[in-house]
Amino acid sequence: MTENDRERQAKKQFISENKIVNLESVLATNQKFLQQITDNSPQILYILDVINWTNLYVNSRCINILGYTPQEFALGGSKIFYDILHPNDLELLSVNQNFWKTAKDDDILTTEYRMRHKDGFWIWLRSQDVVFVRDENNQVRQILGTAQDITEQKKIEQSLIQAKELAEAATKAKSEFLANMSHEIRTPMNGVLNMAHLLLKTNLTPSQEDIVQIIVDSGETLLVVINDILDFSKIQSGRLRLEEHPFILKDMIKSVVNLFYPEALKKQITLTYFINPDVPNHILGDRTRLQQILFNLIGNGIKFTEKGEVFIFVNSKLLSEKKYEIRISIKDTGIGIEKKHLNKLFQSFTQGDTSITRKYGGTGLGLAISKNLVTLMGGKIWVESNGSIGGNPPFKWFSDIDDDEENIQGSIFHFTFITQDASGYQLTEEISADFSPKSPEEKSNLKILVAEDYKPNQKVIDYLLTSLGYSADIVTNGLEVLEILKIQSYDVILMDMQMPEMDGITTTRLIRQSIIEQPYIIALTANVLEENRQQCLDVGMNDFISKPIIIDELEKALEKIL
Known part of the structure; x- marks a missing residue:
């Protein structure tokens, strides 16, 4: 070998050694970089052998979260999982092992479980694992995962659950209290009202009759208040259910309006209604609850109108075959509602102006109940008022038309024993008999x-x-x-x-x-x-x-x- 050859070989060796040194330096730098990333990660990072269920690598974050060192995890083998995993979560080990037997490379397994901290308390963790290494048979051998401390999140969730349960318990207790109070009030009221009604049938002087009538009117007013409170309680607790039966809309509206004619006549108020000819006559719905809404709205119109009129207008719009949107507007010439009070109108236990409560009375529940009932019917309720011409509280809901004549006949009288085969004539004859x-x-x-x-x-x-x-x-x-x-x-x-x-x-x-x-x-x-x-x-x-x-x-x- 010549001197030149030796020089060239020395240069090659020097360059090669330099490359190795540089490569080792780069590797060391990269390793240090990765180590810093893993050690400073807010989550536990790990590589797990899913065959033997042993930790091949755990970053130092495990010390901060669980109190154990990476060495303790490595030396603990598979036994450490059985030692620190919550007894109720041990079944997850077999569930997860079965998952990795058929897992694809892009599958992500998310698991929530509890591990005991080295100091004895429980830590909630959420892990996310992916395939890391497969063996020669293409079976998953190792997984790469992260584990996040979600203890505080679980505490918040538990607090929310407890708060929800407490709220539900409070609502239930309130409903039971109102039901019990209703029972306790209705029982003596049964005696008061019925005895008063019987007394009215006896020979009384005019002044005595007036006194007894005041007892009857006051008792019936108290029952209206009790019923309003009970209805509101049922709505709040979600226990109010609408029924659906065919009925004649015109007859229902007429019956409600007729109830208010004596009061309107007494106040010299004109009470009229108009039903557009396009409105379907027979509809499906909850007649009783619809009557309740009308009773509240027409009653308000009569109550707050000193002179003029209360007018009810009924209109409809065909949405699809047999499906209608019904709209009812109640217009009065009463005291009206100032704009600043409109947002309170449908709130519970409130009236637009507190002075109104003192003058006209009422619980402030009628419109709140009406709004909830209309909402249950799939409609909405609103009011238009300029504060001087009176309120105009229209509402609308959706109804199916009922065109089954046999059903219609049976539903008019609300008797379940009447068959659908009975004609109108036979039905009337049977009922009157x-x-x-x-x-x-x-x-x-x-x-x-x-x-x-x-x-x-x-x-x-x-x-x-x-x-x-x-x-x-x-x-x-x-x-x-x-x-x-x-x-x-x-x-x-x-x-x-x-x-x-x-x-x-x-x-x-x-x-x-x-x-x-x-x-x-x-x-x-x-x-x-x-x-x-x-x-x-x-x-x-x-x-x-x-x-x-x-x-x-x-x-x-x-x-x-x-």
Whole structure:
């Protein structure tokens, strides 16, 4: 080898060694860079062998989050997972292992679990894993993952859940309180109102009649307030459900308007309505709730109008086949509503001007309830007013037209026993025959048992039955009902729901299970929620009358049995 060859070889070796040194320097720099990235990552980074379930690499963030060093994770092997994983999360190990058996390279596995900190408390983690290395059989061997501390997030979530549960419990408690208060108020009101009504039928002087009428009017006003509060409670708790039956829209509107004619006449107000000929006559919907909305809006118009008129206009728009948008506007020439008060109009327990409450009274719930009912019907309600011509609160909702004539006939009278095959003539004849006056002999033959623990209501029911030509035996609780049924039978039992010793629900259930001669059972209750009514029907009761008992309702209920 010549001197030149040796020089060239030395140069090559020097260059090669220089490259190696430079490469090692670059590698060291890159490694240091990557190490700094992983060590300063806010998340735990790891490489996991999913066959043996051991950690091949863990960054130092594990010390900050879990209190363990990377060496402790490495030395712990698969056992460390069983030691620090929450007992309720251990099943995730097998679930995750099964996932990686069929995972694709672009699959991401997200898992939430708890690990015990070295100091003993639990840490919530959310990990995201991807495929890192496959073996010669293309099976996933290693995964690369990150684990984020989500303990605070979980605490917030738990706080929100607890807050939601507390709010739901508070709403339920409020609804139960209102229902119980309604029962406690309705029970004595049953005695007050019915006795007052009976007193009005006696020979009274004009001044005495005025006094008794004030008692009746005040009691009925109190019941309206109670019903408003109950409806509002049901709406707030989401327990109010709309029914859907066919009915004649024109007849419903006419019936509501007729209720206000005496009051309008007394105030010398013109009360008129017009229904556009294009409005469908037979529609599907909740007649009772629609009546309630109209009652509130027309009632407001009459209340706040001292002179002039209240006018109801009904219009409709065809949206699709059999689908209509119905719009009802109630216009009055009353005191109007100032613009600054419009945003409060549909809020609960408020009126546009507090001085109005003092002058005209009211709970401030009528429009709030109406708005919620219209919303449930898929419509909306709003008001137009210039503060001097009166309010114009129109509302609209969507309805299907009902063109089934047989259904229409059955729905007019709301009797479920009438078949769809009955014609209008047969229907009228059958109903008028069914409700023709019963003879005293028919009534005296009806054996009635009254189960009622409240003494004043016992007397009220006895007076009502006597005035209708019936007589009855009276007991004070469910146990007495069962005892008396052992020695004699009854055609009908008027059953109070809340009684000492044994309530009406339990008593009815036992009667249906054990008594051979089954009586017709009518619930008498101050609980007027739909679930109470359904509960009565579910245990086998035949009918339901709410307190205060209206004599006409009692008469109709009893005449069904004759």
